[in-house]
Amino acid sequence: MTAAQAAERLCSATCVARSASIPDGTPDPDAEPILLSVRGVSHYYGARLGCRDISFELWPGEVLGIVGESGSGKSTLLNLLAGRFPSSAGSIHYRDREGVLHEINSLTEAVRRRLLRTEWGFVHQNPRDGLRMRVSGGGNIGERLMACGSRHYGNIRRAALDWLARVEIAADRIDDRPLSYSGGMQQRLQIARNLVSSPRLVFMDEPTGGLDVSVQAKLLDLLRQLVRQLRLSVVLVTHDLAVARLLAHRLIVMRRGEIVESGLSDQVLDDPQHAYTQLLVSSILQG
Amino acid sequence: MMPQATYETGKRLAGRNAVSYNFAYLDEQTKRMIRRSILKAVAIPGYQAPFGGREMPMPYGWGTGGIQVSAAILGREDILKVIDQGSDDTTNAVSIRAFFARVAGVRTTTATAEADIIQTRHRIPEQPLREGQIMVYQVPIPEPLRRMEPSETETRAMHALEEYGAMHVKLYEDIARHGDIATSFDYPVLVNKRYVMSPSPLPKFDNPKMDQCPALQLFGAGREKRIYAIPPYTSVRSLDFEDYPFTAQHWDKPCAICGATDSYLDEIITDDAGTRMFVCSDTDYCGRRAAEKRSAP
Numbered sequence: 001m002t003a004a005q006a007a008e009r010l011c012s013a014t015c016v017a018r019s020a021s022i023p024d025g026t027p028d029p030d031a032e033p034i035l036l037s038v039r040g041v042s043h044y045y046g047a048r049l050g051c052r053d054i055s056f057e058l059w060p061g062e063v064l065g066i067v068g069e070s071g072s073g074k075s076t077l078l079n080l081l082a083g084r085f086p087s088s089a090g091s092i093h094y095r096d097r098e099g100v101l102h103e104i105n106s107l108t109e110a111v112r113r114r115l116l117r118t119e120w121g122f123v124h125q126n127p128r129d130g131l132r133m134r135v136s137g138g139g140n141i142g143e144r145l146m147a148c149g150s151r152h153y154g155n156i157r158r159a160a161l162d163w164l165a166r167v168e169i170a171a172d173r174i175d176d177r178p179l180s181y182s183g184g185m186q187q188r189l190q191i192a193r194n195l196v197s198s199p200r201l202v203f204m205d206e207p208t209g210g211l212d213v214s215v216q217a218k219l220l221d222l223l224r225q226l227v228r229q230l231r232l233s234v235v236l237v238t239h240d241l242a243v244a245r246l247l248a249h250r251l252i253v254m255r256r257g258e259i260v261e262s263g264l265s266d267q268v269l270d271d272p273q274h275a276y277t278q279l280l281v282s283s284i285l286q287g
Numbered sequence: 288m289m290p291q292a293t294y295e296t297g298k299r300l301a302g303r304n305a306v307s308y309n310f311a312y313l314d315e316q317t318k319r320m321i322r323r324s325i326l327k328a329v330a331i332p333g334y335q336a337p338f339g340g341r342e343m344p345m346p347y348g349w350g351t352g353g354i355q356v357s358a359a360i361l362g363r364e365d366i367l368k369v370i371d372q373g374s375d376d377t378t379n380a381v382s383i384r385a386f387f388a389r390v391a392g393v394r395t396t397t398a399t400a401e402a403d404i405i406q407t408r409h410r411i412p413e414q415p416l417r418e419g420q421i422m423v424y425q426v427p428i429p430e431p432l433r434r435m436e437p438s439e440t441e442t443r444a445m446h447a448l449e450e451y452g453a454m455h456v457k458l459y460e461d462i463a464r465h466g467d468i469a470t471s472f473d474y475p476v477l478v479n480k481r482y483v484m485s486p487s488p489l490p491k492f493d494n495p496k497m498d499q500c501p502a503l504q505l506f507g508a509g510r511e512k513r514i515y516a517i518p519p520y521t522s523v524r525s526l527d528f529e530d531y532p533f534t535a536q537h538w539d540k541p542c543a544i545c546g547a548t549d550s551y552l553d554e555i556i557t558d559d560a561g562t563r564m565f566v567c568s569d570t571d572y573c574g575r576r577a578a579e580k581r582s583a584p
Contacts, residue, residue, distance in 0.1 A: 110448050113448060132435070132456070135435075136460060138459070138463055139456045139459050139463065142459055143456045144452070146452040146455040147452025148452070152528060153459065174463070175463050
């Protein structure tokens with residue numbers, strides 16, 4: 001199979017995913033095999049603790065929120081999941097589109113990068129980290145398609161326009177550089193750039209972090225819609241419990257590198273059991 | 288072919304300025320080091336092999352990479368031609384030719400057909416190259432991905448894993464901005480179906496000449512200390528899109544001096560009233576054709 005054919009197949013895979021309508025809520029775990037399985041993962045920066053003994057599972061179509069205060073090991077965990085560096089202990093298994101199981105810690109760089117551009121997405125808190133600022137909006141969206149072997153300008157252009165429309169960026173901004181976009185637009189462009197190759201699993205690190213409240217609300221709305229339409233699995237790191245409640249099906253609460261509580265979002269937020277979770281929930285500002 | 292270290296040239300020079308040079312300026316150990324890099328580069332077409340670049344008696348950007356490659360491969364019997372923008376008589380070409388005539392005592396020429404080694408900046412001669420000839424290119428920026436990706440570590444990983452999507456992003460940007468692929472020089476090529484390579488500031492007009500070329504092509508970047516190569520008869524394909532295929536430049540008029548229609552033309556402004564003419568950039572080719580025209584009316 002040539003790279004171009006692979007890209008075509010990816011595109012057709014999106015259409016299928018798009019047409020299937022998924023009811024809100026946690027999907028039936030029996031329907032499909034586990035997407036991501038984390039077993040006893042720990043990470044130390046030298047003698048300093050990053051995270052300890054983390055275990056959880058992620059199912060296709062599920063949004064998992066990781067909440068906790070700053071320094072609790074959320075981002076460390078996210079980076080471990082995406083294979084940015086190997087964990088000190090434990091195993092992380094990911095099942096790809098073909099059903100092949102990959103152990104993230106022992107991935108070769110070539111496979112890790114292939115997964116990153118075909119199966120995964122990574123939305124950074126600061127869009128400048130995830131975008132090419134000197135390349136037009138259209139080029140930013142098209143890069144992944146070209147990396148997957150697409151060599152037809154017209155098709156790439158069409159996909160870029162389609163995605164700009166989906167993330168509510170005006171079509172006439174396609175040739176502008178992200179430098180001229182507002183913060184919210186940059187973040188939406190980053191999301192479009194990640195989703196264009198129809199990934200199955202998206203890692204988000206505080207996707208609404210630097211945005212003001214009204215822009216945040218719009219972005220969350222958009223994210224929720226896309227996640228449902230495309231049936232994405234998401235690992236969402238946030239310190240904002242409101243964001244977690246809105247997007248996540250399940251929550252993991254972390255403190256000092258360990259999971260202190262986990263469960264369905266509403267359950268965790270409405271009836272927190274652990275003292276730290278109770279503190280977190282009670283410190284949400286009331287309008 | 289390679290000469291032993293010798294004092295002959297040095298002795299000859301010593302009378303003049305009391306400084307003695309090894310044959311072709313560089314010492315033999317340096318030449319061996321550069322030759323090792325050249326061999327590696329030839330073995331992996333399009334791969335940028337590092338080498339320990341030396342200080343040369345000229346600034347970076349004037350062809351220090353090309354000179355070091357030439358010095359390393361130059362033999363006593365070789366005939367050297369140097370061109371700059373296709374021309375044998377511009378400052379840089381004259382100086383480099385004089386440099387080697389002085390420190391190596393080799394014969395030099397302006398005729399493409401006679402030359403064994405042709406050091407060049409910007410052009411490949413119009414006259415087709417033959418087996419046994421060596422092209423030496425002076426390269427300012429060897430990394431084709433550099434404009435897209437500033438990190439050297441990252442670009443090396445991209446080459447190693449054949450991740451060349453970013454290179455097409457550059458071409459995409461051209462089409463989005465200008466309506467077609469506006470890159471007219473340093474147009475990226477895929478060598479031997481594996482490595483994406485920067486053909487130095489060559490106009491894209493010359494890109495097709497690199498494909499299946501009978502001559503050995505060596506690229507030297509002095510500042511970046513990289514050598515890469517295209518062995519004879521290697522596939523060199525210019526990158527493009529299916530719906531925007533690669534095209535070379537073409538001109539509506541023939542050369543104003545020799546009437547050639549198949550050569551790369553330079554625009555020359557002849558007065559301050561906007562009068563201009565288009566002439567071959569390859570002076571040897573143009574001069575030869577003009578002389579033939581004069582002798583056979």
